[in-house]
Amino acid sequence: MFRHNTLRYAVLVLLASAALFQAFTAEYFGLEILTEILILAMLVLALDIVAGFGGMVSLCHGALMGVGAYAYALLSTTAGIAPPVAMVGAVALTGAIAWAIGAICSRSHGIYFIMATLAFGQMAYSYVFEAPIFGGDDGLGGIARLDLSFVGIDLNDSRSFALFCLVVLGAIYGVSVLILRSGLGRSLTGVMHNEQRMRALGLTVWRVKADVFGLSGMIAGLAGVLAAQHIMYISPGLLSWTVSGEALVVVILGGLGTLVGPLVGAAAFVVLKHELSAVTTYWHLVVGVILIAVVMSRANGIFGWIEARWGDRIERRLSDTTRKPEAKEVLGDA
């Protein structure tokens, strides 16, 4: 189950404002970075749903994103299907594949689950790499962006595309919250806490896992579609397991199971990457050190750490100020 608190709302507002500010003021390079952050944010939301709320640590989410990207590219170019329909098709296909992976992996746990998802991801990677239809190493180019000219928006403009991605990310966030607060989301939390008991209560555990994995896959697929539209060119590297690994790093850096944390993580990660790679080619080392520090600190990522320190305090401060003065006396030592 996911809950908002004041701190989470505050960080969301802060992130959205920063993104909007960047979208309206930044030049080309800044817009590219913003778009990269927004697309990574979609992927890590998808991953946080399964890993943070269902205990399903997936190493195939990068590959799922790649499936979405390739499906969109093939449908919209080779098959000549209109972009909006191709988008829906790509998202649906990714969701279906993710559902099947979730169903098959649902019986395994911990390291075995991770390995099983990795294997699926690698299968997708090599298939895309080998099959001629996907263009092999050369990848696929000439991918069109969605045409919104009928409402006067030109998505080929970087600013408009960044704003479009921001809107999509907002929608994905909203849907993620709805999923986690639904009956399905509650059952998922139950399964993560105590799978045996949920089964004893009559829940078909594998179905819950598969359904959530499928929904998460749809989000990853949508991220892939937008990635393909963003770069307008895709290559098999998109499906590489390192993309999944990086997404996992971002989720852990930000704060597993908090939704807001991974968003912070995505922004921090991309900004750090660009700032550091301008200074040193060894920027991965720095990210590695930060990750180790975060993991060793036993905090739940950067956001988790902030929340553990200040989340409750803010909540209390607020309820104190809204409470009547007499009540405040009684609870003075709280």
Add this chain to the structure above:
Amino acid sequence: MLETRNLDKSFGAVHVTRNVSLKLERGERRIILGPNGAGKTTLFNQLVGELTPDSGSVHLAGEDVTALPVAKRARRGLSRSYQKNTLFDGLTVEENLGLATAVHTGNATQLWSDSLAKPEVREIVNEVAEQVNLMPYIHAKVSEISYGVRRQLEVGVALATRPLVLLMDEPTSGVGPEMSKGFHDLLNNLPRDLTMLIIEHDMDLAFDVADTITVLNYGEVVFDGLPEAARGSKLLKDIYLGNWEDA
């Protein structure tokens, strides 16, 4: 309502369930007694499907459920509580009961609505909370309630599936005598048509609740009958009551 026929189970060389045949009528409240390691919990595990018997069968409401997995048996009306608390620790009492209720009201897999917001779920959650005296703690997290209250919740979660047959594995284990007594009053106040099979260590308390008694020893049914007969049984005294009354 619940029946086993010649249930048999071994772990390697250890024969833990020996040809156990039991029959519970609808609304019957049967207590299972037996020393530590007699195979009581193992029998429960086979009844609900968490363990597969080597041979024999389990029947629920006239249907052979031996081959059914745990979740399907549960949906047919078989529910259990555990000897060791098996709760959802980070969640509140209400959410714990809600998870159980959502499954059988068909809200556990719904995507567009919150199960705990559904009136039919809330109604059952509140009703069960009343039944097991959890109302004062309804919004407390499991980590914030005492061990004894957790034992009540353990039974509450099992009850919230609205079962036909409720299996309870030492519901009062580890709680003080007063609380045990309260627990038995609570069990006595449950609906009369609910069939109950209860593992209990405390003889006197067991007699408060039992319509019938089964005694297991080394995985074997050594007594099956009415409480009065159990009190008088020489065999029982030797293997079980004897030790107990000395304690």
